[in-house]
Amino acid sequence: MNVVLFDTLKLPVEGLNKTTHGYSTNTVTLEILKNEHPIIDMIINYRELSKLKSTYVDALPELVNPATGRVHTSYNQTGSATGRFSSSNPNLQNIPIRTELGREVRRAFVAPDGYVFLAVDYSQIELRVMAHISQDATLIDAFKRDLDIHQATAATVHGIDPADVTYEQRSFAKRVNFGLMYGMGAFRLARDSDLTLAEAEGFIKTYFERMPGVEQYIKQTKAFVWEHGYTETLYGRRRDYPAIKVGQKSRSTASEERAAINMPIQGTAADILKQSMLNLYTRLNQESFDAAMTLQVHDELLLEVKEDQIHDVKALVVETMESALPDGKPLLVPLKANASYGKNWRDMEDMD
């Protein structure tokens, strides 16, 4: 690929991301070259199609179990560093949804005769966990009032009325809300937006001024991990950071600092969903519902439910997920879950 683009076609390499052996040709990088040659758009398009074909369209039918006529994923309960499940052979936690064409793959997942899929996902669970752990007053207040969280934080940062928040301001706040949970810096924010580095730095500074709890959480977590060499979720799940444990700043410690910031958030969200799965399993059996948990996708459960029980089961699942608090300790903010249902995994309709 490098040979074709940069030797044969002699496309400009200025400002391109590098890999160990040459220039990156990932989509983000190719976008920079879009106007240099018509082949760029064709490559981007081909990549999407070949990804969908090789990973999903060709692979999934091969994995149908002849005995059951279904695909059976394997869930690894111990494979992730934060407490999440992972899924393999096939991975059913990364079935496409983002693009219209990719989403078509979900049509292949069809509920059995007489049953429908019920999907229930937590709304903004990681940000709610952040609100709880950081005890940030603004975040807590926004979730208590069930506000549009990205609109609310945009309003807070800009010091304006939520009703006056523009689409761009909301999108930007959304990126910052998520990014900060991963330890994003101004450099990345500027690179992924229209802002200069100085403007991005200013935005984050204002964000932290208006949401001091979040800044404090990041600072305190860094201090904690340097002192103890681990971080943990609300419910005591731990992750160690070997490079930090050595006690010397190195190339890896910056990366581990970000992981240490993220783990309690992502891991607590994982703990909560796991507890809700346990509670739900018990309750579905107690009430003799004809419903089965089929997939877990980090903040979402997909069930197969007997058609005429869909509304009762939906109410039970939503209630169970919204009240799933390990140790019975309530969060400082409510948990919220949204439901949808359908005959196949693509055509899902919102409920209530």
Place this chain on the structure above:
DNA sequence: AACTAGGCT
């Protein structure tokens, strides 16, 4: 086997 890319939360 390592690297690169890209699918998901």
Place this chain on the structure above:
DNA sequence: GTATAAGCCTAGTTG
């Protein structure tokens, strides 16, 4: 001065 957002799995290439 340098690098720069977390966690996964799979496919295709040999960067």
